[in-house]
Amino acid sequence: MEYIGLDIGFGFTKVTNGNESKVFKSVVGEANEIQFQDSLIKAVGGDGPVLHAEIEGSTYFLGELAERQSAVRSFTLDQNQLMSRYAKTLALTALANIVEDGNAIRVVTGLPINAYRRHKDDLAQLLMGKHCVRLTNVVGEEREVNFTIDRVRVIPQPFGSVFNLMLNDLGKVTDRRFLEEKVGIIDVGFRTADYTICDRTQYSERGSRTSDAGISQAFKIIAGALQEKSGVNVELYRLYEAVERGSIKIRGKNFGLKRITEQAMTQLAGQIASDVNGLWADDWDIDHVVITGGGGGALKTFLEPLIEGEMLAIESSTDMRLNNVFGYRKYAAHLWDRAGQPQAAPEAGAEEATG
Template sequence: MNMHAARVRQLPGFEPGEGKNLTVGLDIGFGYVKVVAGNGRWALFPSIVGEGRELHILSGFGSNDPMDNLVVDVDGRRYFVGNLALRETEAELDIDPDKIFNIDFEVLVYTALALVSDKPDQDVNIYLGLPINFYRTQKARFEDKLRAHQMSRFVKILGQDVRLIRIRNFEIFPQAGGAIFNQILDFRSEVRTPRLARGKIGIIDGGTKTTDCIYMEDLKFVDQRSYSVNDGGTHKILMDIRDFLMKNFDHYYPRLAEVDQMLRERKVEVKGKVYDLSSVIDASASRVARKIVREIAAKWPNHMEFRAMILVGGGGYVMHPFLKETFPDILLVQDEFEGEAVAGDWNVIQFANALGFLKLAVMRYGEKK
């Protein structure tokens, strides 16, 4: 999948429920929005919002895929979201911790919900995650924000009719915790991996800004043993790649979203010539991984007690080879995603939390057949 990949698809193996309200699992990271819904639809797009305007020419050469041109009107105000914001505005990836309280975050939430909804008037039950540090300090404030806005918006996406999206119920969860429930539960929210349902589990979620390390025992979140590794995500790797480009290619200074594409493809094209970035990426990822290893050694000295250590997130995918040097039994997330079990795929790993949130939402709000 292209880094700017943003698409709406039907989730193989999922049986849509018949509940009145649409159940949704939503993971809004610093880099990407991942959303999956109880009707089997899912979407992925960059977490970038820019100011909208009238466009006379749309890209995509006639493509009807709304993800190529996410022009989004929320309560009458226009925004460019995802790929379109990258092309047509100066918007950049936002790694500000307070982003969850600004209008861009709200636009991302309602864009995601509109993309997976299938009715013009859609009531939604939603599970969403916050990074562990924000969950501890900002959960109540974030809940108040959602309630204060009555949790309903008129949303118009190019190519769709106007939709009224109402968030009827919501739950906030530690972000990385969704991954373990994704491993344990099937798409009917029934236990598929009993051995992980008891005992101590360590979840390492490599994100854009941070790596969250969640400690769970008998499926209960253990707050005092959970923590976040600041500057332990792919953002540090992106900055190292950009520094390399500036030094070696006449001050070439791409936006971070463009560097993220290079990270995924492990190459860059400059003036028509392709250069391999593997050595730069691996050196940086190794340094970040060593920082994470030091944190784990200090804060989880008894990690040998874990029944499993599970690695998720785009950053987890990049750092897996280096973390495995110290923790040879660490599990890179595996899931049914594109119709069969897939291990080690970046996109599967990205969706681990959102899929887990969906399964929790189905369990809580009941959308089983």
């Protein structure tokens, strides 16, 4: 039995089995014939995920491959659309990249707090059961991966980061602070910023909320400024690298992004801080605050000084986008691994689907 963590984010789809993890942009595109693919894309193949997949009779390009090669490609910032149109394709491609052919697996995944009630059963249902995915790698080799998902547990997204800090790889509680402390979590993603309180491992409804203050808000400001200057409407998911680099080249001309990025990030951090300080006004007894998510990493230096309370540091060497998915995987081991010692079970208001 393999335990898998799966995080279908608006920005990136992430998956891990504890040893290996894969990340790709949550973009789904039409597959088309690529001529000379051998020489053209091999160099960027590496050990990245295989993003050409056939699922239930349809063929797709995903992530960076769709971004580069699909004439028709879509991504969404709408939760209903993400669930109904893309979640299954993103999830099964991610899983096929990490699961051994023929294996049975159990999956822990998450949803934003505001979508949790509405979508947790659909999400579990679309994952459960037998699946067959045919992957084609960059040199044209095909591989079929069959797997069965026999259990799914859906938890509120930011709890992934809590479990990642609290549990070890075997799913055992190693940081006992979380059993005794009240911890506030700020998970900044691409579309959403989720705020939650984990009060001695209990989920606090009052202290939890999803807002729109994801990194895409800052990206929209940057894209708006770019459109004004260049006339080109840059798709938001094409801005990550440019923002990281501090400049973008459009039709041969370089545009600096440092100043506008700093302005946009400062504004976003201000919004998140005022959300959180308001939401947690009555929870002045929070022991620690954790900033997590890929956006949390990008926003940290702007956000930290504005948050009331003591920060719990997360190792800055790790890719913060993976904090939730690592926690999901550890929680799966905690829930289902019989070899693990019985523990005081953390409860994340979670429900389980079994097949």
